Amino acid sequence: MKERYDVVIVGAGPAGLLAAKALAENGFDVAVLERKKNLSEIVRACGQSLLPPNEYFFGDIFHYNEKDKRFCFPLSGLSFPYAGHVKKLSIWHMFSPGMKKMQFGYTPPQGAPIALSYDKETMLRCLIEDLPRDRVEFFPETEFTDMQLGPGMILVQAGSRQFVSTCLIAADGANSRVVHQLGYNNNRRHIATLHVRSFFLKGFHAPYPDSIITAVAFIEEKPVYLFLLPRPDGDEWNFILLTLEPSVDLGHAYQIITRDERYAAWFRGAEQTRQFAAVEYIYSPVQRPFRNNVLIVGDAGACQELECLGAMITGWKGGLALAAALKEQHLGILPRAIAQYEDWWLNTYIKQYNYQDYLSIFGLAYMFARPDIIDYLFDVMGTEPFPPTFNPYTAVGLLGNRLQGLLSQIMQSRPDIAQQLAATMTQFPSDVIAAAIKTP
Structure with missing residues (x-):
């Protein structure tokens, strides 16, 4: 020294x-x-x-x-x-609470991968x-x-x-x-606190191999986000649960989600090899x-x-x-x-990576707090794959552009959702999140 x-x-x-x-x-x-x-x-x-x-x-x-x-x-x-080891990941599958799907990347994969597992x-x-x-x-x-x-x-x-x-x-x-x-x-500004649990799983039955799988779920009416990524070597997967809700027990959420009929086939017989946790403050x-x-x-x-x-x-x-x-x-x-x-x-x-865009990923379940609304939006927006990306800032831009192009269709088929869209699109995601979880 x-x-x-x-x-x-x-x-x-x-x-x-x-x-x-x-x-x-x-x-x-x-x-x-x-x-x-x-x-x-x-x-x-x-x-x-x-x-x-x-x-x-x-x-x-x-x-x-x-x-x-x-x-x-x-x-x-x-x-x-x-x-x-490195594993190339080329497609991002994003599920709504009712298992409606949006996809970033094409089948079969084209071009460079969107992420590397390492x-x-x-x-x-x-x-x-x-x-x-x-x-x-x-x-x-x-x-x-x-x-x-x-x-x-x-x-x-x-x-x-x-x-x-x-x-x-x-x-x-x-x-x-x-x-x-x-x-x-x-x-x-302290906007929220992110609570995270991660589980390395052996024997996970991936519905889409060598891909990224995410989902929005609700546990006791509280939003929980699922991220699943393959590990770089072997057949292990990294299963991550995230929530902004301090009252959600992510250990309990793991038990609920892995037994839920929507996901149970993925997790049947899977064995945990490692566990991790994190608590992260979200500030401006x-x-x-x-x-x-x-x-x-x-x-x-x-x-x-x-x-x-x-x-x-x-x-x-x-x-x-x-x-x-x-x-x-x-x-x-x-x-x-x-x-x-x-x-x-x-x-x-x-200037290039607006944190409000980043927060839009977490804000989705708060801007449209009912699962059926999220299902509807995933359904109408997921008819065609999006260009390949796992960059949250790029993804938010692609989602926003497609949503803008669908507004007239949404107005005709679901005017109630169109009205909610008009209200939420004028608010910052940080304000929506902070108000919903009542961050002091």
């Missing part, structure tokens, strides 16, 4: 590790603090899918270099080794092994608790340990303590990700999450920006690196 580091990074997820890579490769000393004992172990629910590899996302086009086994971001000048533990292990260890020190079982700002330095408190650095990177995820400590959340996103020599990357500044690819790109670009800023200080030249990162964050994330 050094007396002083150039940068302390809080969080050893994909964003934090790629920030460390950028800084270390530019010759700066980095301390990475991680509350887990095993740095590469996954202990919280995660979809473990990389999306979208078939379109631009956060200013880059991600792809998997199969020959050399590397994950690549060509426009960001980033690649790193990945020694695990093993996150393997990816984290590869990232850690790829880092220059003479520049990066890891401190597992070390949880950020406080920080004190001084002239040209930050004193980071992590339990009984103290770390001194010139700068700090907040890469501690959706419930970031660093971001909260800096006072950002005083000016962010951070607008300016730098304050008091602390830089925010990844989900720490997002509305719930940036998807893994977005988190990785922000971590890499944030690390490069801070490396350049430290060099500016050494040279005594006018600073611009951090301003460029803030501009990139604003123009790439905030």
